[in-house]
Amino acid sequence: xxxxxxxxxxxxxxxxxxxxxxxxxxxxxxxxxxxxxxxxxxxxxxxxxxxxxxxxxxxxxxxxxxxxxxxxxxxxxxxxxxxxxxxxxxxxxxxxxxxxxxxxxxxxxxxxxxxxxxxxxxxxxxxxxxxxxxxxxxxxxxxxxxxxxxxxxxxxxxxxxxxxxxxxxxxxxxxxxxxxxxxxxxxxxxxxxxxxxxxxxxxxxxxxxxxxxxxxxxxxxxxxxxxxxxxxxxxxxxxxxxxxxxxxxxxxxxxxxxxxxxxxxxxxxxxxxxxxxxxxxxxxxxxxxxxxxxxxxxxxxxxxxxxxxxxxxxxxxxxxxxxxxxxxxxxxxxxxxxxxxxxxxxxxxxxxxxxxxxxxxxxxxxxxxxxxxxxxxxxxxxxxxxxxxxxxxxxxxxxxxxxxxxxxxxxxxxxxxxxxxxxxxxxxxxxxxxxxxx
Amino acid sequence: xxxxxxxxxxxxxxxxxxxxxxxxxxxxxxxxxxxxxxxxxxxxxxxxxxxxxxxxxxxxxxxxxxxxxxxxxxxxxxxxxxxxxxxxxxxxxxxxxxxxxxxxxxxxxxxxxxxxxxxxxxxxxxxxxxxxxxxxxxxxxxxxxxxxxxxxxxxxxxxxxxxxxxxxxxxxxxxxxxxxxxxxxxxxxxxxxxxxxxxxxxxxxxxxxxxxxxxxxxxxxxxxxxxxxxxxxxxxxxxxxxxxxxxxxxxxxxxxxxxxxxxxxxxxxxxxxxxxxxxxxxxxxxxxxxxxxxxxxxxxxxxxxxxxxxxxxxxxxxxxxxxxxxxxxxxxxxxxxxxxxxxxxxxxxxxxxxxxxxxxxxxxxxxxxxxxxxxxxxxxxxxxxxxxxxxxxxxxxxxxxxxxxxxxxxxxxxxxxxxxxxxxxxxxxxxxxxxxxxxxxxxxxxxxxxxxxxxxxxxxxxx
Numbered sequence: 001x002x003x004x005x006x007x008x009x010x011x012x013x014x015x016x017x018x019x020x021x022x023x024x025x026x027x028x029x030x031x032x033x034x035x036x037x038x039x040x041x042x043x044x045x046x047x048x049x050x051x052x053x054x055x056x057x058x059x060x061x062x063x064x065x066x067x068x069x070x071x072x073x074x075x076x077x078x079x080x081x082x083x084x085x086x087x088x089x090x091x092x093x094x095x096x097x098x099x100x101x102x103x104x105x106x107x108x109x110x111x112x113x114x115x116x117x118x119x120x121x122x123x124x125x126x127x128x129x130x131x132x133x134x135x136x137x138x139x140x141x142x143x144x145x146x147x148x149x150x151x152x153x154x155x156x157x158x159x160x161x162x163x164x165x166x167x168x169x170x171x172x173x174x175x176x177x178x179x180x181x182x183x184x185x186x187x188x189x190x191x192x193x194x195x196x197x198x199x200x201x202x203x204x205x206x207x208x209x210x211x212x213x214x215x216x217x218x219x220x221x222x223x224x225x226x227x228x229x230x231x232x233x234x235x236x237x238x239x240x241x242x243x244x245x246x247x248x249x250x251x252x253x254x255x256x257x258x259x260x261x262x263x264x265x266x267x268x269x270x271x272x273x274x275x276x277x278x279x280x281x282x283x284x285x286x287x288x289x290x291x292x293x294x295x296x297x298x299x300x301x302x303x304x305x306x307x308x309x310x311x312x313x314x315x316x317x318x319x320x321x322x323x324x325x326x327x328x329x330x331x332x333x334x335x336x337x338x339x340x341x342x343x344x345x346x347x348x349x350x351x352x353x354x355x356x357x358x359x360x361x362x363x364x365x366x367x368x369x370x371x372x373x374x375x376x377x378x379x380x381x382x383x384x385x386x387x388x389x390x391x392x393x394x395x396x397x398x399x400x401x402x403x404x405x406x407x408x409x410x411x412x413x414x415x416x417x418x419x420x421x422x423x424x425x426x427x428x429x430x431x432x433x434x435x436x437x438x
Numbered sequence: 439x440x441x442x443x444x445x446x447x448x449x450x451x452x453x454x455x456x457x458x459x460x461x462x463x464x465x466x467x468x469x470x471x472x473x474x475x476x477x478x479x480x481x482x483x484x485x486x487x488x489x490x491x492x493x494x495x496x497x498x499x500x501x502x503x504x505x506x507x508x509x510x511x512x513x514x515x516x517x518x519x520x521x522x523x524x525x526x527x528x529x530x531x532x533x534x535x536x537x538x539x540x541x542x543x544x545x546x547x548x549x550x551x552x553x554x555x556x557x558x559x560x561x562x563x564x565x566x567x568x569x570x571x572x573x574x575x576x577x578x579x580x581x582x583x584x585x586x587x588x589x590x591x592x593x594x595x596x597x598x599x600x601x602x603x604x605x606x607x608x609x610x611x612x613x614x615x616x617x618x619x620x621x622x623x624x625x626x627x628x629x630x631x632x633x634x635x636x637x638x639x640x641x642x643x644x645x646x647x648x649x650x651x652x653x654x655x656x657x658x659x660x661x662x663x664x665x666x667x668x669x670x671x672x673x674x675x676x677x678x679x680x681x682x683x684x685x686x687x688x689x690x691x692x693x694x695x696x697x698x699x700x701x702x703x704x705x706x707x708x709x710x711x712x713x714x715x716x717x718x719x720x721x722x723x724x725x726x727x728x729x730x731x732x733x734x735x736x737x738x739x740x741x742x743x744x745x746x747x748x749x750x751x752x753x754x755x756x757x758x759x760x761x762x763x764x765x766x767x768x769x770x771x772x773x774x775x776x777x778x779x780x781x782x783x784x785x786x787x788x789x790x791x792x793x794x795x796x797x798x799x800x801x802x803x804x805x806x807x808x809x810x811x812x813x814x815x816x817x818x819x820x821x822x823x824x825x826x827x828x829x830x831x832x833x834x835x836x837x838x839x840x841x842x843x844x845x846x847x848x849x850x851x852x853x854x855x856x857x858x859x860x861x862x863x864x865x866x867x868x869x870x871x872x873x874x875x876x877x878x879x880x881x882x883x884x885x886x887x888x889x890x891x892x893x894x895x896x897x898x899x900x901x
Contacts, residue, residue, distance in 0.1 A: 028482075030457035031809050066448060070743060073734045078795075079453050080802030082733065099459075099806055104451040112447050131746035131771075138701045139749050139769050145594035203457065215446045247699065249590040281527035291524065294580060297587040319583065346532060353534040357553060360483055364814040 006359055006386045008369050011206065012377070017222040018194025021213055022373045022383050024201035026366060032202035033370045034096040034106040036114070037378055039197075040190035041090045042170070043163030043308065044228070051133065051170015052178055054087040056186050058129040060094065061085075065120045066112050075105060089164055090307040091378060095367060100203035104212055107200070111216035114196065118187035121180055130175055137169050146252055149244045149418045156242050157256050157311060157414050159234055164306065194222040197377050201370035233309050234258050241415045245426045250297065252418045253324045255314040255331065257408050262305035263379055268392035269400040270303040270312050275351040276343045276401060277301040277314070277334070282350065284334050285314075295322050295330060307379070312408065324417045332410055339405035342398040355393045359386070459805070461812055461835035464650075464822060465657055470665050472673075475649040476822055476832050477657055480815055484554040486653030487815040488564070489823050493646040494677030495545045496621075497614030498637070502899060505621015506629055509578075509585055510637040511539035511546050516577040519566030523577050526563070535560050537567070541619050544680055544758060545827055546641065551816065554654045561667040568642050569670045573631045586623045593893050596697055597769060600706040600868045602896055603695050603889065604765070608708045608864045610684035622897045643674020650822040652815040682761045685710055690863040692886045694878065696871040703775040703869030704767065705782055709857050711755045711762030714828035719757055720838065721845050722764075722853040726755040727800040728792055729785065729854075730766055734799070736785050737766060745781065747774035759829045764857065775869055776877035783865075783882055787858050792850050801842055808835060868892075 010024040045052045061083075063069045076083060081098030096106040141147040151167045158165035198217065200209055236258060260266040278285045278301040285299035298317035304310055318327045343351075362368045376385035419426065464476035496507045515537065516523040530537050536551040537560070548567060552560040592598050602618060609616040617625075647668075651660055686709075711726075712719035730737040730753025737751040751768035766786065770778035811821040825834045857863070867878060871888060879886050889895060 029809055029813055030459050031806070031813070066450075070734060070739065075450065077732050077734050077799050077803060080456075080806035082803070082806070097806070097810075099456050099802075099809065101454045101456050105453055108447065108451050115447060128743070128746040132742055132749060135702065135747060135769075135771050136749040138771060139597070142701045143596050143769075145591065212451075219446065248594050250587060280531040282524065282531045287524070290584070291580065294583065297584055317587070319587075346528075350528075350532040350534075353532065357485075357534040360485060360553075363483060364485075365817075366813060 006363065006390060007384070008363065008373055008386060010373055010383050012383050015193065015214065015218055017218065017220055019217055019220075020197045020377060022197065022199040022377060023204065023206045023209060024199070024370060024373060025204055025206055026201060026369075027203045030100045030203050031366060032098055032100045032103045032106065032200065032204060033366050034103065034110060035199040035201075035370045035374050036094045036110050037197045037199070037374045038092045038191060039090070039195050039378060040092055041088050042166065042168040043089050044190065045166075048174055048177060049182060050166040050174040051168070052174070052182065052186060053092055054168055054170065055130060055133050055175060055178060056183065057085050057087045057092050058133055059121065059125060059183060060113055060117060062125040062129060063120060064112055064116050066116070067109060068120070072109055072113070075109060076102070079105065081106060087168055089168060093371075093374070095371070097367065103200065103202075103204055103209060107209075107212055107216050110198070111220065114191060114193065114217070115220045117191065118184040121183045123180055126178065126180055126183060130178065133169075134172060134175055137172065141169060145248045146246060146418050148246060149252070149254070149416055152242070152244070153254065153256065153416060156240065156416065162231055162234060163308060188223065189226060192223045192225070193217060193220050195225055197374050199370045199374040201366050201373070231308065236412045236414065239411055239413055239415065241417070244416070244418045245421045245423060246418050248418065248420050250317055251324055251420065251423070253316045253318070253328050254416045255316070255328065256414045256416075257312045257412055259303060259310040259312045261309055262307055266404065267303065267305055267310060269396050269404045270310070272348070272351050272393060272396045273338070273401050273404045274301040274303050274312070275354065276338065276347050279351065279354060284338065285331065288334050289316070289327060289330060293330070295319055296327050299331070328415065335405050335408050339402055342402040345398075348398060348401075352393065356390065359390050456805070459809055459839075461808060461839065463833040463836055466832055467657055467661060469661065469668065471644045471668060471671060473644050473647045473649055473668065475651065475660070475664065476826070477655075477660060478652045478818060478822070479654070479656065480652055481654050484654050485815055486552055486554055486557055486651065486655055487819040488550045488552075488560070489650040489819050490548040490564070490568070491648045491650065491823055491826050492546045492548070492641050493544065494641050495542045496617075496619040497543045497680055498641060498677070499614070499617070499621065499625070502625060503629060503633065504617045504625035504899070505585065506625070506633060506637050507546065507641070508541040508619050508621060509582060509626060509629060510634045511541045512581050512585065513573055513577060513634055514567050514571040514638065515539060516581055517572035517574060518563070519570045521566070522572065522574075529559075530563060533559060535563065537563060542827075543615050543619060547823055557655065558663060561663045565667040568668065571638060573634045575631060578629070578631055578634065582626050582629065585620055586626055589618070589620050589623060592618070592620070593896065596700055596702070596704055596868055599695065599697065599892060600704040600767065600866055601765070603693070603868070603892055604706050604708045604864055604866045606896065607691070607693060607866070608683060608685060608763075613683050614680060615683065622899065624897065624899055640674065641677075642671065644671045645674045645676045647671065648826045650819050650826060652819045652822070680758060680760050686862050686864050688861060690860040690865050690884065692882065692884045693864070693866050693889055694871055694875050694886050695866060695868040695889045695892045697868050697892070698870055698872070700772065700868070700870050702769050702771055703778070703867055703874060704769045705775075705778055706765060706767045706866045707782065707786065707860075708864040708866070709764045709862050711764040712757055712853070713761050714757040714759055714830055716762065718849070718853040719762070720841055721849040722762075723755045723757070724797065724800045724804065724842070724845060725789065725792060725850040725854040726753045726764055727803060728796045728850070729753040729789055731800065732803050736789065737768065737782065740781050740785060741768050741770070741778060745774070745777070747771050747778060751782070757828060759827070772870060772873055775867065775874040776881035779865075779867065779878055780881045783860065787860060789854050790851050790858050792847055792854075794847050797845070797847050797850060801845070804842060805839065808839060811835070
């Protein structure tokens with residue numbers, strides 16, 4: 001499939017306070033997206049404050065001196081705008097969407113909270129959002145099938161003290177321990193213009209938006225960012241296993257390995273390997289485990305790319321009566337075959353075609369385009385990196401994939417198994433996963 | 439510097455008049471076999487979305503064969519024409535053609551997303567799917583096992599349990615919407631290839647079909663390739679209308695579903711809504727949006743932002759061709775179950791005083807939402823599929839924007855008023871009965887039914 005050079009038209013510049021600004025004009029529809037990405041995530045949390053970056057994200061909507069109470073959302077929704085946010089290991093992102101005539105309002109709201117959120121932080125605001133976050137945790141971790149096991153993976157997978165050795169949502173204990181002083185300190189340290197990327201896309205007049213951004217954001221002071229220690233890449237030289245019992249109908253196994261950081265050499269290769277293994281019904285794991293042998297009901301591989309060190313996952317759901325260990329063993333046979341013989345030419349063609357059409361599809365939505373520009377600026381230092389990113393995948397060879405598969409040995413894997421509580425090995429005196437939340 | 443910046447931020451900017459917006463209206467033409475096609479050309483990117491809607495979805499399942507339609511639809515993708523399941527997957531995936539089925543209660547949508555250069559191959563594959571599915575026994579056994587596993591996994595999710603139980607109770611066991619589209623294992627276990635063939639032959643006909651296409655193609659070209667691809671479809675018989683559900687009268691009906699050890703409770707209230715053709719539909723939908731369709735809506739503001747005992751509360755309105763349903767839901771921490779129920783009931787009962795400010799807000803939100811549906815092929819195609827399912831005209835989006843401008847505060851208050859006393863409401867709580875049921879009974883007095891062992895009950899068939 002031929003995909004011409006892809007590009008997202010944009011201009012990029014930096015304010016005197018260090019705020020990176022990206023503008024992307026597209027007059028197809030009368031809408032606008034204002035995206036603010038702060039380069040702070042769960043990996044920047046200090047010990048005893050797991051989950052704080054995400055809790056802080058919630059607090060960003062709790063109002064300021066100029067925009068008190070729920071006024072942030074009131075101003076936005078009064079004119080058809082809406083917003084959302086996410087927190088991950090490496091970054092926190094705020095997206096505001098609305099009709100194009102709302103662009104100044106969206107910029108003002110973001111500038112206002114970048115300027116002064118901490119000044120109006122109170123115990124009451126913290127307490128309210130802490131409870132919301134703890135309910136989010138109950139809903140997505142404690143009461144979600146397999147939720148506790150997935151939540152435990154960072155701690156099991158990374159060495160103690162590593163910035164990724166805890167989940168983004170954090171623990172109840174640490175969430176309860178958070179104080180208003182922590183909020184102010186976190187804001188002062190990380191929520192500064194020189195640690196942020198502002199991306200504005202849509203039906204905009206770039207000159208007018210530039211002036212507006214200078215007016216609203218230009219006076220916000222920059223501050224020196226703390227040194228960010230870069231830990232050595234984690235390695236695992238012996239296999240590690242953990243088992244959980246949960247209120248689920250079907251067992252599950254998750255195999256994980258440490259893999260190269262996002263955009264480092266080899267990162268794209270593991271994406272391609274994941275696709276060879278499990279993207280579609282013609283993939284290796286689906287063909288062998290689900291179609292040919294009916295040993296598994298689900299088999300999914302994924303390269304979870306992170307700035308410091310990525311994780312490669314293979315998630316397996318054994319068929320009724322099939323032991324987890326057997327499906328894992330068969331998975332290693334499939335990996336060995338890829339490592340020995342490499343992917344076939346038609347497999348690489350399939351993966352490349354699917355990746356290329358995925359790149360095209362990402363150009364369709366304004367939110368996706370602004371998100372991509374911001375992401376590339378943060379990860380690669382330039383928003384104009386779409387083709388460079390695509391080229392990473394185009395250049396992956398069969399030998400590269402062989403090498404990646406070779407690296408995924410049983411001896412370096414973390415294996416996490418989840419069994420239904422009714423499983424015969426569930427010790428009668430073991431607390432099961434659900435119901436012991438603090 | 440601080441002073442000048444402060445003055446710039448001290449006053450909110452004024453918000454100018456919205457830029458005019460009119461949704462695109464699709465081109466309409468008819469194939470030689472009588473199927474109507476709605477086409478929205480989008481030449482900006484070389485991508486095309488095709489949606490073939492066949493009326494009569496999972497609601498067509500015969501008694502004791504719940505899940506037959508979903509299984510048949512999925513099986514049609516596991517081998518068709520000269521290609522067995524493996525070869526079919528190989529050719530679609532190698533060309534990055536995404537072909538699939540979405541089985542809803544009232545219709546099946548056969549979809550394809552493809553690169554422009556693969557349009558002929560895509561149409562050839564779609565032709566095989568609708569005309570020449572293989573339905574082999576080996577594939578049936580494998581696909582059935584996967585479908586059954588999906589059902590079991592769905593049962594593990596408390597948030598899925600509440601709508602499933604609510605559907606079975608609200609619609610009544612004899613209604614085609616009472617069971618989930620995927621069916622139940624007892625219904626799936628006895629299905630044979632002959633059953634699949636019968637389901638396929640009945641539903642994949644011109645009299646039930648309608649096509650939506652959005653993407654980089656022209657009417658002339660599309661007409662030619664679609665005429666070739668779908669030439670052999672039989673006329674068949676139209677799908678019967680979906681009956682209006684039994685619902686609840688002299689309620690509210692109160693049901694507690696026991697989910698031992700859950701750390702949270704899910705609250706769900708189901709009520710009648712408005713059909714797509716009901717004169718109060720738009721006003722009703724705006725009332726529902728003001729109740730729980732935006733972040734600052736009444737339910738979310740109270741239950742999440744003011745009280746903090748839930749991650750979110752929402753209200754939705756779905757409108758079919760013959761009836762509609764309104765549902766409100768929230769998952770709350772266990773200790774706040776009774777308080778959450780009281781708050782939700784109070785808000786629903788008091789929603790006859792919507793303000794001009796709330797109306798303005800939801801009108802703006804609706805407009806933004808309609809702008810968003812015009813972005814991206816798949817999203818626009820999805821909007822047109824919903825329009826088709828609701829049996830509305832192709833320019834329904836344009837008319838909706840015009841009609842919404844005439845809706846008044848009194849209109850939305852009037853639309854909600856018949857629902858406010860909750861006499862037509864089904865209230866379902868999924869939670870740990872030993873911990874919260876007593877408090878719940880005090881919070882909302884009435885006759886509470888207790889459903890223990892809901893999973894077994896959900897997987898059972900009607901008598």
